[in-house]
Amino acid sequence: MPQWRPPLPSVGSNSGEAPPLPLAMIAARYATAVVLALVLLPLPAAVTLKISCDGSVYAANGTFQANLDLLAAALPANASASPSGFVTASVGAAPDQANALALCRGDTNASACAACVAAAFQDAQQACPQDKGVAVYSDACVLRFAGIRFLDFLQGDQWLVSELVPVVDTATGSVNASDAWFRAAVTAIFTALVDRAVAATNETRKYFATGEMDFDPKLYGLAQCAPDLTPAQCQGCLGQLFRVTELRYLSARPLSLWTSAFVVWCSLRYGVSPFYEGRAMLQLAAPPAPSPEATITPPIPESGAGRKRTAAGIFAGVACSVVLMFLLSVCLCFRFRRRIKATENDHSLEKIGRAHCTIFDLPTLQQATEHFSERNKLGEGGFGTVYKGILSDGQVIAVKTLLGTTGHGLQQLHNEVVLLAELQHKNLVRLQGFCPHQNDTLLVYEYIKNGSLDNFLFDDSRGLNWEQQYNIILGIAKGILYLHEDSSMRIIHRDLKANNILLDDDMEPKIADFGLARLLEEGHTQSRTARVVGTLGYMAPEYAMHGNVSPKIDVFSFGVLALEIVTRRSNCSSNDHSTVNLLSDVWDHWTKGTISQMLHRLDGYARNQALRCIHIGLLCVQQDPGHRPDISAVVFMLTRDSMELRPPSQPAFFFGREPPPASRSNGQSSYLYDQSDFVLQQSFSVNGITLTEPYPR
Missing domain, CATH: 3.30.430.20 (Gnk2 domain, C-X8-C-X2-C motif)
Incomplete structure (x- = not known):
């Protein structure tokens, strides 16, 4: 590609040399040159292979594998023979039915289409062995196969554009x-x-x-x-x-x-x-280029006397420019000093960045919270204490004092908070700003009047109806989906629990503290953290035991929350060591076919919906993170009643010192804990027991 060069000064038709240009013109020309110059890095010419695994597994050498092999043999040729390079197919019957879709890029020829689809099947089974649902995105084709009838999502009552996660x-x-x-x-x-x-x-x-x-x-x-x-x-x-x-x-x-x-x-x-x-x-x-800051007019050839006048004009212009720049500098300096003084005296607020993140000064927040009075205390958790505050303009806020932030540099914290303030979702509490003060850091959130979910969930005098419970479960899932996949940065919450879910005036859930795990990630690497923060009962085993961090730890916490919301019971409230935890109790009723005993007077569609939420909750609390669904799959499960769900296996955690003696198995490891400590013991498994209370899928 030819290099772009700034234009040479125009030469007059009657002159052998170009007249000198005023400095403003020269600056304008070279500024225009800078604006039009585009510096490019080498870019790839093809899509990097992307593979997405659902996390649902099938038995090796079973019926589903045989059905999938039939699809792998037939689809490449069928796709290449299709005029549009598109084919769908289903083989077998539920629960081992294999469904597939292949779509080749519109400009590929038949042989390239067949080769791409065949390679996609191989890549899928290598990257996601024995996974029942895989999507492969390559340069020349897209392949999707699954045990669920995902083509049904195109039906009018199932199609939801807002839930497509690219x-x-x-x-x-x-x-x-x-x-x-x-x-x-x-x-x-x-x-x-x-x-x-x-x-x-x-x-x-x-x-x-x-x-x-x-x-x-x-x-x-x-x-x-x-x-x-x-x-x-x-x-x-x-x-x-x-x-x-x-x-x-x-x-x-x-x-x-x-x-x-x-x-x-x-x-x-x-x-x-x-x-x-x-x-x-x-x-x-191309769209029109931005208009230049100054209009450049071509120079007019001048006589000798004219050149003298031009030279004088140049000197006068330079002198005026210097004087003008000096005056501007003095004005800016004076204005900047006045702003600093006003901030010190009046405790004004400064808006920064396109996120409108506000930097608050400490006296403003002290006055708003009555010097962090105990009567304004809203709650306390692992990250710090939250206080209610009222600003001078009447705005109600929630102020959180962070713990363990002394190691952060001010600029780093400033940049992080500005990024977090840009995250906007109806199921997230809005972060309005922060206050850095020596070794203290305070975050300022919008105030949510109804408080936290646990105040309603476990208090019989402040009950929720089933429609509200279901909307809270779905809203939490959508908020996590935004944090994991739809926001400008990936955020893993690491402390999802009932008192970190706030309810607004319409009982819509809002996830709080969604950015604190990112702000407080001392010792954090891509996959492991030296500082485990969270709440016993909501932490996934791989995180609690080894500090392994992945989106699946939030999925585990969501599963616990879903079970708590449906059953109206807390997973971590009992101090009686003889009492099993909620996960154990749910699993016990599930395997015995008596799960309806845990529901609160629900009938008809509400009962079926609640049973489905328990099923999804159990899938989310599996011991192996690879067996837990992604949060995008959870949203699909919650919003599509026709979507078939795979059977859950035993949850990750159980209270109690000893597992049931009749259920010891073949030596695989499983995490167990009592209420005082974590214990790693041999696992126990429940043989496949058919659920005696089926519900519509």
């Missing part, structure tokens, strides 16, 4: 130009691609479009939907990918200059190098 592949580059111009170009090419793909009626390329934009550098894009979608579903699917891409990758620095976003049903890509075959279906012009 898998994204991206590469960044540094931009020395206007970010807004590049974002405008990507937005323009995406808009055109989505409109073209949705409108496409050619059966060989249904819901498929490619585009090329005459930008510097050139932009290339691709949009595709599975042909089984309706036009409205295709529009919504691609729109969801665009929203996620815009939020997470076009709004950050450095900019993503090459991004591919996939779900099973659609894909959307852009990049600065070609990644599809043949000529683009759309040829697009």
